[in-house]
Amino acid sequence: MRTIYSDDHHLHHGRCEIIDGELKPCFEMPSRADHVLARVRQQQLGEVIAPGDFGRAPIERVHHRDYLSFFEGAWDRWAAMGRDGDLMPFTWPARTLRSVVPDNLHGQLGYYSFDGGAPITAGTWQAAWSAAQVALTGQQLITAGANSAFALCRPPGHHAAADLMGGYCYLNNAAIAAQAFLDQGCKRVAILDVDYHHGNGTQSIFYDRSDVLFVSLHGDPSFEFPFFLGYTDETGEGAGEGFNLNLPLAAGSTWAQWSAALESACVRIDDYSPDVIVVSLGVDTFKEDPISQFKLDSPDYLRMGERIARLGKPSLFVMEGGYAVEEIGVNAVNVLEGFEGA
Ligand code: OKS
Numbered sequence: 001m002r003t004i005y006s007d008d009h010h011l012h013h014g015r016c017e018i019i020d021g022e023l024k025p026c027f028e029m030p031s032r033a034d035h036v037l038a039r040v041r042q043q044q045l046g047e048v049i050a051p052g053d054f055g056r057a058p059i060e061r062v063h064h065r066d067y068l069s070f071f072e073g074a075w076d077r078w079a080a081m082g083r084d085g086d087l088m089p090f091t092w093p094a095r096t097l098r099s100v101v102p103d104n105l106h107g108q109l110g111y112y113s114f115d116g117g118a119p120i121t122a123g124t125w126q127a128a129w130s131a132a133q134v135a136l137t138g139q140q141l142i143t144a145g146a147n148s149a150f151a152l153c154r155p156p157g158h159h160a161a162a163d164l165m166g167g168y169c170y171l172n173n174a175a176i177a178a179q180a181f182l183d184q185g186c187k188r189v190a191i192l193d194v195d196y197h198h199g200n201g202t203q204s205i206f207y208d209r210s211d212v213l214f215v216s217l218h219g220d221p222s223f224e225f226p227f228f229l230g231y232t233d234e235t236g237e238g239a240g241e242g243f244n245l246n247l248p249l250a251a252g253s254t255w256a257q258w259s260a261a262l263e264s265a266c267v268r269i270d271d272y273s274p275d276v277i278v279v280s281l282g283v284d285t286f287k288e289d290p291i292s293q294f295k296l297d298s299p300d301y302l303r304m305g306e307r308i309a310r311l312g313k314p315s316l317f318v319m320e321g322g323y324a325v326e327e328i329g330v331n332a333v334n335v336l337e338g339f340e341g342a
Protein backbone atom coordinates (compact mmCIF):
# COMPACT_ATOMS: atom_id res chain seq x y z
CA MET A 1 0.00 0.00 0.00
CA ARG A 2 1.33 3.44 -0.91
CA THR A 3 1.39 6.27 1.63
CA ILE A 4 0.87 9.87 0.59
CA TYR A 5 2.67 12.35 2.82
CA SER A 6 3.65 16.03 2.81
CA ASP A 7 6.12 17.68 5.18
CA ASP A 8 3.88 20.77 5.09
CA HIS A 9 2.06 19.48 8.17
CA HIS A 10 4.99 20.84 10.21
CA LEU A 11 3.77 24.34 9.28
CA HIS A 12 0.83 23.81 11.62
CA HIS A 13 1.83 23.76 15.26
CA GLY A 14 -0.73 25.20 17.65
CA ARG A 15 0.58 26.28 21.01
CA CYS A 16 -2.13 25.29 23.43
CA GLU A 17 -5.69 24.17 24.06
CA ILE A 18 -8.02 24.18 27.06
CA ILE A 19 -8.07 20.81 28.82
CA ASP A 20 -9.67 20.44 32.25
CA GLY A 21 -9.72 24.19 32.70
CA GLU A 22 -6.05 24.61 31.99
CA LEU A 23 -4.04 25.72 28.99
CA LYS A 24 -2.04 22.67 27.91
CA PRO A 25 0.23 22.09 24.91
CA CYS A 26 -1.82 20.98 21.89
CA PHE A 27 -2.25 17.21 21.75
CA GLU A 28 -2.56 17.53 17.97
CA MET A 29 1.16 18.05 17.37
CA PRO A 30 3.54 17.54 14.41
CA SER A 31 5.33 14.56 15.97
CA ARG A 32 2.12 12.56 15.52
CA ALA A 33 2.51 12.35 11.78
CA ASP A 34 6.27 11.91 12.09
CA HIS A 35 5.76 8.77 14.19
CA VAL A 36 3.24 7.35 11.75
CA LEU A 37 5.58 8.01 8.83
CA ALA A 38 8.50 6.40 10.69
CA ARG A 39 6.42 3.27 11.29
CA VAL A 40 5.31 3.13 7.64
CA ARG A 41 8.99 3.12 6.67
CA GLN A 42 10.06 0.70 9.39
CA GLN A 43 7.44 -1.85 8.33
CA GLN A 44 8.11 -1.21 4.64
CA LEU A 45 4.41 -0.79 4.07
CA GLY A 46 5.12 0.53 0.58
CA GLU A 47 6.30 3.55 -1.32
CA VAL A 48 5.88 7.00 0.32
CA ILE A 49 4.92 9.59 -2.27
CA ALA A 50 4.35 13.35 -2.26
CA PRO A 51 0.87 14.71 -3.02
CA GLY A 52 -0.07 16.11 -6.40
CA ASP A 53 -1.79 19.50 -6.77
CA PHE A 54 -5.48 19.21 -7.52
CA GLY A 55 -6.14 22.88 -6.86
CA ARG A 56 -9.06 24.49 -5.11
CA ALA A 57 -11.99 23.08 -7.08
CA PRO A 58 -12.29 19.71 -5.26
CA ILE A 59 -12.06 21.50 -1.89
CA GLU A 60 -14.82 23.90 -2.94
CA ARG A 61 -17.03 20.90 -3.70
CA VAL A 62 -17.22 20.38 0.08
CA HIS A 63 -16.39 23.70 1.74
CA HIS A 64 -18.06 27.06 1.22
CA ARG A 65 -16.08 29.70 -0.66
CA ASP A 66 -16.56 32.33 2.04
CA TYR A 67 -15.24 29.89 4.66
CA LEU A 68 -12.18 29.09 2.56
CA SER A 69 -11.33 32.72 1.89
CA PHE A 70 -11.79 33.55 5.57
CA PHE A 71 -9.52 30.68 6.61
CA GLU A 72 -6.91 31.48 3.96
CA GLY A 73 -6.73 35.16 4.92
CA ALA A 74 -7.22 35.00 8.69
CA TRP A 75 -3.56 34.77 9.71
CA ASP A 76 -2.50 37.77 7.60
CA ARG A 77 -5.26 39.91 9.10
CA TRP A 78 -4.13 38.86 12.58
CA ALA A 79 -0.47 39.54 11.78
CA ALA A 80 -1.42 42.96 10.35
CA MET A 81 -2.86 43.75 13.78
CA GLY A 82 0.63 43.16 15.18
CA ARG A 83 -0.19 39.80 16.75
CA ASP A 84 1.91 36.67 16.61
CA GLY A 85 0.16 34.35 19.07
CA ASP A 86 -2.26 31.67 17.89
CA LEU A 87 -5.56 33.00 16.59
CA MET A 88 -8.37 31.36 18.59
CA PRO A 89 -12.09 32.12 18.82
CA PHE A 90 -13.69 33.16 22.10
CA THR A 91 -17.31 33.81 21.19
CA TRP A 92 -19.82 31.95 19.03
CA PRO A 93 -23.28 32.66 17.56
CA ALA A 94 -25.07 30.35 20.04
CA ARG A 95 -28.84 30.04 20.55
CA THR A 96 -29.91 33.51 21.67
CA LEU A 97 -27.56 35.32 19.26
CA ARG A 98 -27.77 35.99 15.54
CA SER A 99 -25.80 34.16 12.84
CA VAL A 100 -24.60 37.35 11.21
CA VAL A 101 -21.12 37.61 9.70
CA PRO A 102 -19.47 40.51 11.54
CA ASP A 103 -16.64 42.56 10.00
CA ASN A 104 -14.36 41.91 12.95
CA LEU A 105 -11.79 39.12 12.71
CA HIS A 106 -12.80 37.58 16.07
CA GLY A 107 -16.46 37.80 15.14
CA GLN A 108 -15.81 36.01 11.87
CA LEU A 109 -13.65 33.42 13.61
CA GLY A 110 -16.53 32.64 15.96
CA TYR A 111 -18.91 32.46 13.01
CA TYR A 112 -16.69 29.94 11.20
CA SER A 113 -15.89 27.66 14.17
CA PHE A 114 -17.84 25.48 16.58
CA ASP A 115 -15.28 25.34 19.39
CA GLY A 116 -11.96 26.75 20.57
CA GLY A 117 -9.98 23.67 19.56
CA ALA A 118 -8.72 24.75 16.15
CA PRO A 119 -6.04 27.42 16.54
CA ILE A 120 -4.88 29.24 13.40
CA THR A 121 -1.11 29.71 13.19
CA ALA A 122 1.02 31.20 10.41
CA GLY A 123 1.17 27.91 8.50
CA THR A 124 -2.20 26.38 9.30
CA TRP A 125 -3.80 27.16 5.94
CA GLN A 126 -0.87 25.70 3.98
CA ALA A 127 -0.76 22.58 6.17
CA ALA A 128 -4.51 22.01 5.86
CA TRP A 129 -4.40 22.66 2.11
CA SER A 130 -1.62 20.10 1.68
CA ALA A 131 -3.48 17.57 3.83
CA ALA A 132 -6.47 17.90 1.49
CA GLN A 133 -4.13 17.37 -1.49
CA VAL A 134 -2.73 14.28 0.28
CA ALA A 135 -6.26 12.84 0.53
CA LEU A 136 -7.01 13.73 -3.10
CA THR A 137 -3.81 12.02 -4.23
CA GLY A 138 -4.88 8.85 -2.43
CA GLN A 139 -8.28 9.16 -4.06
CA GLN A 140 -6.61 9.43 -7.47
CA LEU A 141 -4.49 6.33 -6.86
CA ILE A 142 -7.60 4.31 -6.09
CA THR A 143 -9.51 5.72 -9.04
CA ALA A 144 -6.53 4.65 -11.17
CA GLY A 145 -6.91 1.09 -9.93
CA ALA A 146 -5.13 0.71 -6.58
CA ASN A 147 -7.03 -1.40 -4.03
CA SER A 148 -5.90 0.77 -1.13
CA ALA A 149 -3.92 3.87 -0.21
CA PHE A 150 -2.95 5.62 3.00
CA ALA A 151 -3.41 9.40 3.09
CA LEU A 152 -1.23 10.45 6.03
CA CYS A 153 -3.16 13.68 6.59
CA ARG A 154 -2.35 16.23 9.27
CA PRO A 155 -4.15 18.29 10.47
CA PRO A 156 -7.09 15.88 10.67
CA GLY A 157 -10.46 16.68 9.13
CA HIS A 158 -13.54 14.79 10.32
CA HIS A 159 -14.86 17.50 12.67
CA ALA A 160 -14.71 20.19 9.95
CA ALA A 161 -18.11 21.01 8.41
CA ALA A 162 -18.74 22.86 5.15
CA ASP A 163 -18.12 26.20 6.86
CA LEU A 164 -16.90 25.36 10.37
CA MET A 165 -13.54 24.51 11.88
CA GLY A 166 -13.17 22.86 15.28
CA GLY A 167 -11.82 19.84 17.15
CA TYR A 168 -8.32 20.22 15.60
CA CYS A 169 -9.88 20.15 12.09
CA TYR A 170 -10.07 22.77 9.29
CA LEU A 171 -10.65 21.01 5.96
CA ASN A 172 -12.50 17.70 5.88
CA ASN A 173 -9.98 15.52 4.07
CA ALA A 174 -12.17 12.39 4.04
CA ALA A 175 -15.22 14.28 2.76
CA ILE A 176 -13.16 15.99 0.04
CA ALA A 177 -11.88 12.59 -1.12
CA ALA A 178 -15.37 11.04 -0.98
CA GLN A 179 -16.82 13.86 -3.08
CA ALA A 180 -13.98 13.50 -5.60
CA PHE A 181 -14.79 9.79 -5.99
CA LEU A 182 -18.39 10.72 -6.81
CA ASP A 183 -17.33 13.47 -9.19
CA GLN A 184 -15.19 10.98 -11.06
CA GLY A 185 -17.92 8.45 -11.63
CA CYS A 186 -18.52 6.50 -8.42
CA LYS A 187 -22.20 6.09 -7.59
CA ARG A 188 -21.93 5.27 -3.89
CA VAL A 189 -19.20 5.95 -1.35
CA ALA A 190 -19.20 4.64 2.22
CA ILE A 191 -17.29 6.54 4.88
CA LEU A 192 -16.37 4.39 7.87
CA ASP A 193 -15.21 6.60 10.72
CA VAL A 194 -13.33 4.57 13.33
CA ASP A 195 -11.86 7.54 15.19
CA TYR A 196 -12.76 7.67 18.90
CA HIS A 197 -14.71 10.89 18.34
CA HIS A 198 -17.87 11.27 16.30
CA GLY A 199 -17.15 12.73 12.86
CA ASN A 200 -19.70 15.50 13.21
CA GLY A 201 -18.31 17.46 10.28
CA THR A 202 -18.48 14.55 7.86
CA GLN A 203 -21.97 13.61 9.02
CA SER A 204 -23.24 17.14 8.50
CA ILE A 205 -21.74 17.44 5.01
CA PHE A 206 -23.53 14.35 3.68
CA TYR A 207 -26.56 14.25 5.99
CA ASP A 208 -29.20 14.88 3.31
CA ARG A 209 -27.65 12.67 0.63
CA SER A 210 -27.87 9.01 -0.28
CA ASP A 211 -24.72 8.88 -2.44
CA VAL A 212 -22.55 8.85 0.69
CA LEU A 213 -23.22 6.45 3.56
CA PHE A 214 -21.67 7.72 6.78
CA VAL A 215 -21.06 5.15 9.53
CA SER A 216 -19.30 6.12 12.74
CA LEU A 217 -18.16 4.25 15.86
CA HIS A 218 -17.35 6.61 18.71
CA GLY A 219 -17.53 7.56 22.35
CA ASP A 220 -21.16 8.31 23.18
CA PRO A 221 -21.64 12.07 22.78
CA SER A 222 -23.65 12.10 26.01
CA PHE A 223 -20.25 11.98 27.75
CA GLU A 224 -17.74 12.73 25.01
CA PHE A 225 -16.71 15.45 22.57
CA PRO A 226 -18.26 16.69 20.27
CA PHE A 227 -21.29 16.34 22.63
CA PHE A 228 -23.79 17.95 20.23
CA LEU A 229 -23.89 15.33 17.47
CA GLY A 230 -23.34 11.59 17.13
CA TYR A 231 -26.47 10.09 18.72
CA THR A 232 -28.24 7.00 17.38
CA ASP A 233 -31.38 8.85 16.31
CA GLU A 234 -29.42 10.83 13.70
CA THR A 235 -30.23 8.68 10.70
CA GLY A 236 -30.13 11.23 7.88
CA GLU A 237 -32.75 13.56 6.45
CA GLY A 238 -34.62 13.96 3.18
CA ALA A 239 -32.93 11.90 0.47
CA GLY A 240 -30.29 11.04 3.07
CA GLU A 241 -32.76 9.31 5.44
CA GLY A 242 -31.27 5.92 6.34
CA PHE A 243 -27.78 6.79 5.07
CA ASN A 244 -26.28 7.86 8.39
CA LEU A 245 -25.47 5.32 11.10
CA ASN A 246 -24.08 6.30 14.49
CA LEU A 247 -22.79 3.58 16.79
CA PRO A 248 -21.94 5.29 20.10
CA LEU A 249 -20.18 3.20 22.73
CA ALA A 250 -19.68 3.48 26.48
CA ALA A 251 -16.52 4.73 28.15
CA GLY A 252 -14.17 1.85 28.85
CA SER A 253 -15.21 -0.10 25.75
CA THR A 254 -12.72 -2.81 24.78
CA TRP A 255 -12.27 -4.74 21.55
CA ALA A 256 -15.20 -6.98 22.57
CA GLN A 257 -17.71 -4.13 22.44
CA TRP A 258 -15.94 -2.20 19.72
CA SER A 259 -15.65 -5.13 17.31
CA ALA A 260 -19.34 -5.97 17.79
CA ALA A 261 -20.18 -2.44 16.68
CA LEU A 262 -17.76 -2.77 13.76
CA GLU A 263 -19.69 -5.88 12.75
CA SER A 264 -22.94 -3.86 12.64
CA ALA A 265 -21.15 -1.17 10.65
CA CYS A 266 -19.88 -3.73 8.15
CA VAL A 267 -23.32 -5.31 7.73
CA ARG A 268 -24.73 -1.88 6.83
CA ILE A 269 -21.86 -1.12 4.46
CA ASP A 270 -22.22 -4.52 2.73
CA ASP A 271 -25.91 -3.84 2.25
CA TYR A 272 -25.17 -0.40 0.77
CA SER A 273 -22.77 -1.97 -1.74
CA PRO A 274 -20.46 1.04 -2.18
CA ASP A 275 -17.99 1.40 -5.05
CA VAL A 276 -15.33 2.46 -2.61
CA ILE A 277 -14.76 2.97 1.13
CA VAL A 278 -13.11 5.96 2.77
CA VAL A 279 -11.90 5.08 6.27
CA SER A 280 -11.50 7.98 8.69
CA LEU A 281 -8.64 6.33 10.54
CA GLY A 282 -8.23 7.68 14.04
CA VAL A 283 -6.38 5.54 16.56
CA ASP A 284 -7.42 7.48 19.65
CA THR A 285 -9.44 4.37 20.60
CA PHE A 286 -6.14 3.07 22.05
CA LYS A 287 -6.07 2.22 25.77
CA GLU A 288 -3.21 4.66 26.46
CA ASP A 289 -4.66 7.59 24.54
CA PRO A 290 -4.40 10.64 26.82
CA ILE A 291 -7.76 12.23 25.89
CA SER A 292 -9.92 9.17 25.16
CA GLN A 293 -11.68 6.43 27.06
CA PHE A 294 -11.72 3.28 24.96
CA LYS A 295 -9.43 0.38 25.68
CA LEU A 296 -8.25 -1.04 22.36
CA ASP A 297 -4.83 -2.68 22.37
CA SER A 298 -2.26 -2.65 19.58
CA PRO A 299 -3.04 -6.13 18.15
CA ASP A 300 -6.72 -5.15 17.91
CA TYR A 301 -5.82 -2.78 15.10
CA LEU A 302 -4.64 -5.71 12.97
CA ARG A 303 -8.09 -7.30 13.40
CA MET A 304 -9.71 -3.97 12.51
CA GLY A 305 -7.82 -3.86 9.22
CA GLU A 306 -8.66 -7.49 8.45
CA ARG A 307 -12.37 -6.88 8.99
CA ILE A 308 -12.37 -3.80 6.77
CA ALA A 309 -10.56 -5.81 4.07
CA ARG A 310 -13.32 -8.45 4.19
CA LEU A 311 -15.74 -5.81 2.90
CA GLY A 312 -13.92 -6.45 -0.36
CA LYS A 313 -13.88 -2.87 -1.59
CA PRO A 314 -11.08 -0.49 -2.59
CA SER A 315 -10.32 1.47 0.57
CA LEU A 316 -8.77 4.88 1.12
CA PHE A 317 -7.44 5.29 4.65
CA VAL A 318 -7.37 8.91 5.79
CA MET A 319 -5.51 9.73 9.02
CA GLU A 320 -7.58 11.41 11.74
CA GLY A 321 -6.86 11.45 15.51
CA GLY A 322 -4.63 9.56 17.95
CA TYR A 323 -2.53 11.18 20.67
CA ALA A 324 -0.54 8.44 22.37
CA VAL A 325 2.24 9.80 20.22
CA GLU A 326 4.74 6.95 20.61
CA GLU A 327 2.19 4.29 19.70
CA ILE A 328 0.04 5.85 17.02
CA GLY A 329 2.47 4.72 14.34
CA VAL A 330 2.23 1.09 15.41
CA ASN A 331 -1.54 1.23 15.77
CA ALA A 332 -2.30 3.05 12.50
CA VAL A 333 0.07 0.88 10.49
CA ASN A 334 -1.36 -2.24 12.16
CA VAL A 335 -4.73 -1.41 10.58
CA LEU A 336 -3.06 -1.10 7.18
CA GLU A 337 -1.05 -4.28 7.61
CA GLY A 338 -4.14 -6.12 8.80
CA PHE A 339 -5.96 -4.91 5.69
CA GLU A 340 -3.18 -6.05 3.39
CA GLY A 341 -2.68 -9.40 5.10
CA ALA A 342 -6.35 -10.36 5.09
C1 OKS B 1 -10.76 20.01 24.36
C2 OKS B 1 -10.61 18.64 23.74
C3 OKS B 1 -11.26 18.56 22.40
C4 OKS B 1 -11.17 17.17 21.84
C5 OKS B 1 -10.95 17.20 20.36
C6 OKS B 1 -10.94 15.82 19.77
C7 OKS B 1 -10.16 15.79 18.50
C8 OKS B 1 -10.15 14.45 17.88
N1 OKS B 1 -9.88 21.00 23.80
N2 OKS B 1 -11.09 14.16 17.00
O1 OKS B 1 -11.15 13.01 16.36
O2 OKS B 1 -9.33 13.59 18.09
Ligand code: ZN
Nearest residue numbers: 195196197321
Ligand atom coordinates in the same frame (compact mmCIF):
# COMPACT_ATOMS: atom_id res chain seq x y z
ZN1 ZN C 1 -10.54 11.70 17.63
